Amino acid sequence: MQSKIDETSIAELRTVFYQMVEEQIKKRMIAEVQDEYVFKTIDPAVVAEEKAGPKRALICVLATLLGGMLGVAIVLVRFAFNKKEPTELTTTV
Structure with missing residues (x-):
């Protein structure tokens, strides 16, 4: 930019x-001073108070019961389906 100014x-x-x-x-x-120059945080992230997710213990118990x-x-x-005719047992004396 300085070269263009010097030429003019x-x-x-x-x-x-x-x-x-x-x-x-x-x-x-301004961009160097402000953390949020381009984007503004609307709702900051927070740690969940209680766990939200699948109950692994319940899944394991149900899977074991259903598998059994x-x-x-x-x-x-x-x-x-494997019914066979009973065979006679022969005993030798």
């Missing part, structure tokens, strides 16, 4: 260039 011989253009430089410097100074019932059901179904 018209005093009015120089003042315009100096005003532009001054505005840019002001903006930069499913296992028993599979065993009973397989037992019902």
